[in-house]
Amino acid sequence: MALPMIYILNQEPSVANHFIAELRDIHIQKDSLRFRRNMERIGEILAYKISTQLNYVPRQIRTSLALTEEQTLTDFPVLATVLRAGLPFHQGFLNYFDQAGSAFVAAYRLEDSTEINVNVDYLVAPSLSGKVLILVDPMLATGKSLVLTYKAMLRFGEPRQVHIASVIASPEGVEYVQNELPNVNLWLGALDEKLNERAYIVPGLGDAGDLAFGNKL
Numbered sequence: 001m002a003l004p005m006i007y008i009l010n011q012e013p014s015v016a017n018h019f020i021a022e023l024r025d026i027h028i029q030k031d032s033l034r035f036r037r038n039m040e041r042i043g044e045i046l047a048y049k050i051s052t053q054l055n056y057v058p059r060q061i062r063t064s065l066a067l068t069e070e071q072t073l074t075d076f077p078v079l080a081t082v083l084r085a086g087l088p089f090h091q092g093f094l095n096y097f098d099q100a101g102s103a104f105v106a107a108y109r110l111e112d113s114t115e116i117n118v119n120v121d122y123l124v125a126p127s128l129s130g131k132v133l134i135l136v137d138p139m140l141a142t143g144k145s146l147v148l149t150y151k152a153m154l155r156f157g158e159p160r161q162v163h164i165a166s167v168i169a170s171p172e173g174v175e176y177v178q179n180e181l182p183n184v185n186l187w188l189g190a191l192d193e194k195l196n197e198r199a200y201i202v203p204g205l206g207d208a209g210d211l212a213f214g215n216k217l
């Protein structure tokens, strides 16, 4: 697969579509434990898909019967997550990339009548120099949270390869990210129809942070 690229999970039939359907369903969404677990499951599946693009080295393994060789991942990526909604999705990535370093960003959307602005308040990360960086955020709406997060993270070094993973994206957000970050690979659960006037994704699933962790005051 040539990089940079865009991959959309629900364009092929798999059990992942069942998980995405449950994430969207207003009745099943009431079960926040199931909502978080489905976010995590999509994280696990996209982590597996991204893992097909990473580098492996052969390693000799001794079983109880013989020596054998397997291709093993030595170059663990750095996983960067946008709080809060990103947490269960991040956990899914961490389940597969278990030795990855993690970065956390507190970014939230400030809504007013005309536009969405994003505040990036808190940022902690390991060195990104020469690393594969996977930015994970379940909702790619306007794309501003992810683009500002990426730009803010560059103070920790220049990654050699960057992937963005989202569960649901809007066409407007994808276009914005591709214009601002042309070398970034996109891995999506679903690419939806549009943004509404409040910059929510339609059909989308609603407010991912609230569904995972409860309504804000």
Ligand SMILES: O=P(O)(O)OC[C@H]1O[C@H](OP(=O)(O)OP(=O)(O)O)[C@H](O)[C@@H]1O
Pocket (backbone or CB within 6 Å): 082, 083, 084, 085, 086, 107, 108, 109, 116, 118, 137, 138, 139, 140, 141, 142, 143, 144, 145, 146, 173, 199, 207, 208, 209, 210
């Ligand atoms: O593409 P954008 O228009 O920037 O919107 C996407 C952002 O919105 C959500 O977070 P939100 O601001 O709702 O915070 P939360 O996780 O605390 O709910 C989501 O997790 C993204 O970070």
Ligand SMILES: O=c1cc[nH]c(=O)[nH]1
Pocket (backbone or CB within 6 Å): 085, 139, 141, 199, 200, 201, 202, 204, 205, 206, 207, 208, 209
């Ligand atoms: O549709 C959207 C847009 C931003 N954040 C969400 O949680 N949902």
Ligand SMILES: [Mg+2]
Pocket (backbone or CB within 6 Å): 085, 207, 208, 209, 210
């Ligand atoms: Mg939210």
